[in-house]
Amino acid sequence: MAPSSARFDTLAIHAGQAPDPTTGAVMTPIYQVSTYAQAGVGGHKGYEYSRTDNPTRTALQACLAELEGGKFGLCFASGLAATDVILRSLVRPGDLVLCGDDVYGGTYRLFDKVLREWGVNFQYADFSSSDPAALVPGRTRLVWLETPTNPLLKVSDIAAVAARCREVGAILVVDNTFATPYFQRPLSLGADIVVHSTTKYLNGHSDVVGGFAALGDAAIYEKMKFLQNAAGAVPGPMDCWLTLRGVKTLSVRMERHQKNAIAIVDYLSAHPGVERVYYPMQSPVARRQMSGFGGMISFELRGDLDRARRFVAATRIFTLAESLGGVESLIETPALMTHASIEPEKRRAAGIADGLIRLSVGIEDVDDLVGDLERAFGG
Ligand code: P1T
Secondary structure, three states, X not given: OOOOOOOHHHHXXXXXXXXXXXXXXXXXOOOOOOEOOOOOOOOOOOOOEOOOOOHHHHHHHHHHHHHHOOOEEEEEOOHXXXXXXXXXXXXXXXXXXXXXXOOOHHHHHHHHHHHOOOOOEEEEEOOOOOOHHHHOOOOEEEEEEEOOOOOOOOOOOHHHHHHHHHHHOOEEEEEOOOOHHHHOOHHHHOOOEEEEEOOOOOOOOXXXXXXXXXXXXXXXXXXXXXXXHHHOOOOOHHHHHHHHHHHOOHHHHHHHHHHHHHHHHHHHHOOOOEEEEEOHHHOHHHHHHOOOOOOEEEEEEOOOHHHHHHHHHHOOOOEEOOOOOOOOOXXXXXXXXXXXXXXXXXXXXXXXXXXXXXXXXXXXOHHHHHHHXXXXXXX
């Protein structure tokens, strides 16, 4: 096990992963098991049933919690399962939840089509452009912040929103999926909970769907741990193992994602066929609160929606697909794909143009990636 003073890259490889006590196996085994023998009733070694706890999951929870600087960590079957457990543990019908106006379409769908039906009130606001003190009413129970946002890469000042949340007694949750703890650590900036779709950069290889939450408050942890077990949206041991393996290379992958992304931002910004490029580096708050800007880029083409449709179908290395954060490059149109569950007028009001294109820049050779975009421009 890594000493507690170890730095990020060391923790990514060792945290929560001492050699297996029974065999000495250096890598955490895949405990592909549902139940555990008891010597007498209640006489077990900390594990009774794998919905409640599983050693491979325990290792992943501990590793990711350390990377985010949280005392506690909980893994889920998907990012949305993590979101659902956070909301249902902490919010009751009648409560007010304030959410960024530019979030993953599935998060919006869960809030608007499921939890709103349950009686929770949701309001949406642009945290990147307004003073949080003016945005967050005194009766707010919870603030849900994505920064950078999906898909417009808008950046909000986590410390400022956290200060306002403390003033009014609201819980601040930050979705850190795009930045990862390698580039941004929301708990250290005052957030109460940090949440991830581990499907993305943390696993990094587009072969797992998973979610994770880290936090420091024991009472909130107990509520969420209870619901993790009571509702049971837990990841299987194989998925936990794959994610543990993926996390070991997080820092080297993120550096390369970012290097490639910056080169592509430069290329797109200089291209006459491009109207506008979105990347977090353009924000002064990002330069203050993030140590890097990641591998996600969005851009608008000059021309209509059909031009965007043709563009995303024309690339050969950038695969036309939803999701992000894997080693391979992906391209998509949020209005027609990842954010299609948001009503068109709400989507447009949030600034998500119909013809917006989103890139998840992978770690391939950047000249090949630029060449692929050049081909799609018809060059
Ligand atoms: O897909 P799932 O693991 O349930 O994670 C949901 C989720 C939560 N938060 C953010 C910021 C996300 O981007 C996602 C999932 N996003 C996509 C699938 C996508 O293509 O944008």
